[in-house]
Amino acid sequence: RSFMSTAEHQRLSDSEERLADWKNWGPYVSDRAWGTVREDYSKEGSAWEYFDFWQANKRAYRWNEDGIAGFCNRLQNLCLGVSLWNEKDPILKERFFGVSGNQGNHGEDVKEYYFYLDSTPTHSYAKMLYKYPISQYPYEELISENQRRDKNSPEYELYDALQEDFDTGKYFDVFIEYAKGQEEDILCRITAVNRSNEDAPLHILPHIWYRNTWSWEEGRSKPIFEEDNGSVKGNHKHLKDVYWYVNTSKVDDGNGNLLFTENETNFEELFGSSNNSPYVKDGINNYVVNGNQKSVNPEKKGTKVASHFKFNVPSKKSVIVETRFVKNNSLKDPFNDFNSIMEQRVKEADEFYNTIHSPGMNEDEKNIQRQALGGLMWNKQFYHFGITLWKEGDPAFPKPPPERKHGRNSDWDHLYTLDVISMPDKWEYPWFATWDLAFHTLAIAMIDPEWAKRQLILMTREWYMHPNGQLPAYEWAFDDVNPPVHAWACWRVYQITKDPNSEKGDLEFLEKVFQKLLLNFTWWVNRKDSEGNNVFQGGFLGLDNIGVFDRSSKLKDGVRLDQADGTAWMANFALTMLTIALEIAKYHKSYEDVATKFFEHFVIIANSINEPCSAGGLWCDKDGFYYDSLHYDDGHRSPVRLQSLVGLIPLFAVTTIDPKIMDILPHFKRRTEW
Numbered sequence: 001r002s003f004m005s006t007a008e009h010q011r012l013s014d015s016e017e018r019l020a021d022w023k024n025w026g027p028y029v030s031d032r033a034w035g036t037v038r039e040d041y042s043k044e045g046s047a048w049e050y051f052d053f054w055q056a057n058k059r060a061y062r063w064n065e066d067g068i069a070g071f072c073n074r075l076q077n078l079c080l081g082v083s084l085w086n087e088k089d090p091i092l093k094e095r096f097f098g099v100s101g102n103q104g105n106h107g108e109d110v111k112e113y114y115f116y117l118d119s120t121p122t123h124s125y126a127k128m129l130y131k132y133p134i135s136q137y138p139y140e141e142l143i144s145e146n147q148r149r150d151k152n153s154p155e156y157e158l159y160d161a162l163q164e165d166f167d168t169g170k171y172f173d174v175f176i177e178y179a180k181g182q183e184e185d186i187l188c189r190i191t192a193v194n195r196s197n198e199d200a201p202l203h204i205l206p207h208i209w210y211r212n213t214w215s216w217e218e219g220r221s222k223p224i225f226e227e228d229n230g231s232v233k234g235n236h237k238h239l240k241d242v243y244w245y246v247n248t249s250k251v252d253d254g255n256g257n258l259l260f261t262e263n264e265t266n267f268e269e270l271f272g273s274s275n276n277s278p279y280v281k282d283g284i285n286n287y288v289v290n291g292n293q294k295s296v297n298p299e300k301k302g303t304k305v306a307s308h309f310k311f312n313v314p315s316k317k318s319v320i321v322e323t324r325f326v327k328n329n330s331l332k333d334p335f336n337d338f339n340s341i342m343e344q345r346v347k348e349a350d351e352f353y354n355t356i357h358s359p360g361m362n363e364d365e366k367n368i369q370r371q372a373l374g375g376l377m378w379n380k381q382f383y384h385f386g387i388t389l390w391k392e393g394d395p396a397f398p399k400p401p402p403e404r405k406h407g408r409n410s411d412w413d414h415l416y417t418l419d420v421i422s423m424p425d426k427w428e429y430p431w432f433a434t435w436d437l438a439f440h441t442l443a444i445a446m447i448d449p450e451w452a453k454r455q456l457i458l459m460t461r462e463w464y465m466h467p468n469g470q471l472p473a474y475e476w477a478f479d480d481v482n483p484p485v486h487a488w489a490c491w492r493v494y495q496i497t498k499d500p501n502s503e504k505g506d507l508e509f510l511e512k513v514f515q516k517l518l519l520n521f522t523w524w525v526n527r528k529d530s531e532g533n534n535v536f537q538g539g540f541l542g543l544d545n546i547g548v549f550d551r552s553s554k555l556k557d558g559v560r561l562d563q564a565d566g567t568a569w570m571a572n573f574a575l576t577m578l579t580i581a582l583e584i585a586k587y588h589k590s591y592e593d594v595a596t597k598f599f600e601h602f603v604i605i606a607n608s609i610n611e612p613c614s615a616g617g618l619w620c621d622k623d624g625f626y627y628d629s630l631h632y633d634d635g636h637r638s639p640v641r642l643q644s645l646v647g648l649i650p651l652f653a654v655t656t657i658d659p660k661i662m663d664i665l666p667h668f669k670r671r672t673e674w
Contacts, residue, residue, distance in 0.1 A: 008352035011122045016450045021183050022122035023451070028382040028420050029070020029079050031096050031427035035108070037408065037475040038063040038385050038431075041393065043401035045408050047476075048100040048108075057094055058266040058282045060212040062394070063384045066095050066430075067207070068114075069128055069176040071186060074420050076211045076382040077223075077239050080325060082176055082190055083306065085203040085288055088136035092205065092285045096427055097139060105149040110427040111142050111158045118370065119377035120352055121448035124180045125345035128378065132172045132192075133158075134200045135165050169195035172202060172313070179345040184327035187338055191320050194313040202311050203288060205259075206323045208232060208244045209304035212263045215276075216394035227258055227300035231334075239327060245334040246307040247322040255309050256321075259284045260302035261295065284308075356447055373447055376440060381423045383432055385475065386416040412478045416463050422455055431475040434459050435482035435542060438489035442496065449497035453509050456490050460516035469523030480552070481538045483569045484524060487517045487576040494583075507587060514580050518594075521577060524570055530560060533616055534608040535629075538566030546644055547628065558633040564618045564626040565646045567609045571653035574602040582661055585668070596671045602653070609650060613639040626650050 014020040033039065034056040040047035051059065056066070065072070067081030084093040098110035112130070119126040138161040145156040159166055173193040180186055194200050214220040223236040225244075232244040248256035261283030267273045269282075279297045284306045286295035296302075311319045324334045356373070357366045387409055393400040409415075421432040422440045429436075437455055445452035458464060464472055466479075473480035490513045498505035528536045537560060540552040555561060581595035611617025613629050620627055620639060626647040627639040662669040 005355055006351045007348040008120050008122065008124060009355070011120075011124060012448060012450070015122060022124065022180070023074070024183060025071060025073050025180070025186055026123040026380055026420070027070065027119065027126055027178070027378045028072050028074065028076065028380050029081060030064055030066040030381050030423075030430045031068075031070075031110070031425075032098070032430050033061045033064055033066040035100050036063075036430060038390065041390075041400045041404070043403050045404075048102050052100065053095075053097060055270060057091055057285055058270055058280065060215055060263055060265045060281055062212075062216065064382055065209070065211050068093070068095060068130060069178075071123075071178055071188070072211075072382060073239070074382065075238070075418065076384070077213075077236055078234070078242065079207075079209050079211065080186065080188060080323075081207045081209075082174075082188075083205040083207055083284075084130075084132050084172075084174065084192075085205070086132065086134055086136075086172075087201045087203070088134075090139070090289070092203075092289060093132060093137070094207075094285070097137070097142075098427060099143055099146045103143050104146050104155065105151055105153060106155055108428055109146075109155055113158065116371070116375040116378035118349060119374040120345075120349050121377060121451065122180075123178065123377065125349040126178045126374070126378065128176050130174045130176070131166075132174050132202075133162055133165055134170045134172065134194075134196055135162060138162065169197070171195055172200070177342065179342045181324075181326075181337075181341050186325045187341055188323045188325075189320060189338075189342060190322075191318055192311075192313060193318040194315055197315050199312055199314050202313050202319070204309045204311065204319070204321045205284065205288070205306040206246065206321060207284075207304070207306045208234075208325065209263050210234075210236065212303070215264060215396060217396055223303060225260065225302055225305045227260070230258075232258065232305050233330075241328055243326050243330050244305070245324045245326075245331065247324075247335045247338070249335070250320070251309060255311075256307045258300060259287055259306045259308055260297040260300050261304050262297075262302050263304040352447075373443060376422065376443055377447075379423045379426050380420050381426050381430060382419075383421045383423075384418050387412045387414075388416075409475070409478050412466065412472065414463060414467060415472060415478065419458060421458070429474075432459075433474040433482070434471045435473075435485050438485045441489050442492050445493045445496040449493070452493050452497070453506065456486065456493060457509070457513060459486065460513060460520075465516060465519065466523075468527075469519035469521075470527070471520055480540060481528065482540070482542050483538075483565070484520065484573045485569075486520065487513075487573055487580065490514075490517070491576055491580055494580075504587070505583075507584065510580060511584055511588075514577075514584065517577060517580075521573060524573065528566060528570075534567070534570075534605045535562045535616060535618065536566040536570050537561060538563050538569070541565055541569070543645065546646055548640065548642060555630075560631050561640075562618060562629045562631050562637075563646070564609070564628055565649040567605060567618060568626075568650035568653050571602055571605040571609065571650070574598045574605060575653055575655045578602060579655055582657065582665070582668070585665055586661070589665075592665050592668050595665070595668050599668075599672060606653070613637050 011022040015022045034051050034053055035048045037047050039051040042050040065079050069082050071080040096110055096112040101108040114130040117127045141161050175191040177189045210223045214222040221237050225232050225234040234242040246256050261279040262277050264280055266280040266282055268275050283295040286292040309321050313319050353370045391405050422437050424433050424436040441452040441455055472478040473482050494505050494510050528538050578595055578598035581591045585591035585595055609617055610619050618626050618629055625643055627641055630638045
């Protein structure tokens with residue numbers, strides 16, 4: 001299983017060495033950008049209502065785009081995606097639908113069936129599946145029924161609304177595949193299979209569009225797409241010339257017609273004010289669904305383009321649409337080598353994953369692992385958010401309400417993100433969550449060590465980490481507190497990515513993150529240990545509904561909650577920092593003292609948590625369990641005798657020290673013996 005044995009490994013190596021940029025383009029378009037904090041400019045911080053699903057096809061996004069099977073470059077200057085229409089829905093299917101946090105009886109929830117099937121780390125090949133109903137999509141029924149149900153009831157899903165349709169195959173399986181001919185040569189194949197027993201109409205509209213960067217400030221340059229001999233030629237300030245080709249050679253004349261509009265807000269329909277252009281974001285929707293011939297630009301120019309294919313798909317048969325995007329160089333015959341490139345990239349993806357699968361895995365296990373890793377690759381997302389810009393508003397628009405300057409995330413002015421980041425889920429959680437990301441990197445390290453390390457480093461950079469040392473949680477509340485697992489993830493990624501034939505791993509990575517983790521550890525000690533007795537608070541800490549009351553909310557005056565999990569996580573944090581310091585100290589003896597510091601800190605925390613509750617600790621000798629404890633200003637303490645995962649987390653705080661380390665580091669050995 002040679003690391004450099006496949007074409008995909010070579011692409012990864014070339015990317016890491018900056019000999020090529022195979023990761024510049026990928027599935028970095030979010031599955032949902034509406035209902036996010038980034039797009040919320042309301043006084044109250046009501047993100048779900050301020051920009052909802054029904055506005056999304058008419059209103060330009062300020063920070064990042066969304067779509068189905070979206071592909072873009074890492075700065076999201078330009079996006080590729082797919083839209084569909086079954087001639088029954090009231091709108092094009094341009095994005096996945098779901099109920100908002102306030103509509104769902106269990107919070108937000110996507111109400112679609114789509115599956116990320118495959119992807120290499122460089123996205124040289126990627127594949128997904130979307131199951132699109134032939135019947136009318138039940139938008140209103142899903143909203144009303146989920147709102148009617150209480151929290152004790154199950155969620156009302158798309159299958160519940162269309163059970164007979166799914167049971168009888170009354171839907172399309174829409175497979176979307178991408179392959180890269182070169183770094184900036186992107187092939188897309190859309191295969192729609194009619195699973196029903198009857199012929200059914202289907203409109204397939206592959207899209208290309210620019211992220212709107214020009215509407216927010218006067219004088220910003222605006223890119224353009226124009227028709228060019230049946231294809232699309234574009235020009236962008238940063239991308240320069242781009243070309244988009246659609247294969248119409250296999251369809252009837254007139255199929256694949258190019259439709260041009262602008263990726264700009266339909267102010268007239270949404271807000272009753274005049275539009276900047278007669279061609280707006282929902283222009284293509286209005287042309288296809290409503291038959292409005294005037295909603296697309298007859299001059300074949302714009303910032304959003306679709307190629308319109310209309311099929312009557314025979315029962316149990318399929319139709320195929322092919323597109324190709326290239327940058328800088330036009331192609332004379334863009335589809336001559338299309339199939340051979342697709343086949344080659346699939347073959348190379350197979351070869352790559354065969355080096356990842358462990359010997360002895362059966363085919364089912366290999367498929368599960370490959371699809372899981374592919375899903376992680378599809379859940380990369382371009383994430384753009386600048387807190388200062390967001391709070392102050394854009395020059396071309398009215399000033400946001402002044403209350404926002406003291407509301408959500410108001411003390412994170414330094415934060416400015418313009419990166420591709422691993423998301424928990426690009427629909428339900430289309431924003432980075434630092435502690436989720438920490439867990440992602442262990443799996444990512446199996447197939448793309450360099451990107452796993454870059455993600456961990458990114459969260460500690462000065463435009464993410466708060467000046468006080470806190471790591472950002474997530475956009476709903478960057479100052480929320482999650483378990484401090486970042487150091488553990490860094491250590492595990494270091495171990496996973498170490499050459500098995502070498503004792504020394506990527507020490508430069510370990511040293512780089514260690515310096516920033518020192519700041520984060522200090523923040524925890526100073527902010528979450530209110531009395532300096534090494535028993536910690538923390539709040540939510542990633543455990544939903546774990547307590548008898550909301551641990552994220554402030555208790556009444558004079559009462560605080562000392563937490564078994566918060567204290568245990570800090571003990572684990574100290575042990576991990578000890579482990580990292582010892583590893584670095586093998587090569588740089590100056591780290592020996594700091595290793596001793598973390599050893600001592602762990603011993604002190606362990607001693608504190610193991611004291612009985614009455615003495616300020618969290619251990620109950622009678623029950624043999626750790627409990628959270630209510631701590632009153634008068635010194636009285638009362639354990640919360642709820643046996644849950646909270647009381648088991650102290651068992652996580654364990655490590656082993658190789659006896660050889662003691663021989664290499666005699667000062668550390670003497671200190672531990674003392």
